Amino acid sequence: MFVSARAHYATLALLELAIRRDDDAPVTAAEITRRHGVPGPFLTQIMRTLRSAGWVQSIRGASGGFRLAVDPAKLTLMDIVRAMDGPGTQVACRDTAHGGGPMLAEIWNDARAAFEATLAEQSLECLTREARRRETVAREAPMYFI
16 A cells, blocks of 8 residues: 555645644645645645645735635545545556465455545544644643653
8 A cells, every 4th residue: 555755745735734724824835844844846736736626725925825725524535645646546456467466466455445445534624633632632741851
């Protein structure tokens, strides 16, 4: 099961926009790059694709940046992977014609189906809730000094 860097970085960018959806100011590309380590030129390409998909709104000007343009509950990880890597995105399987190949092909296909089902079940809203929960836990964790 392979998720491309493009899909991974797009998910991080969308997650950042979803977390900061209620902020007054848009999120800049520099903030996404700094917070998540997404290379700047790569992020520019990704944001262009996300904007074309209608998921991101770009705001020009000195105080510009990006905003999430969709309901995060309606956007799944599978949607993001397919937007970044193409609609026919699937986990590839090696040559299955020889030896134990047919048996392995069944296993790989089952694994691919489970992987795709998991991605289809996870919405951006679910990720946002989990990210906020983890941030709260990290902030409230006791600090021990020696």
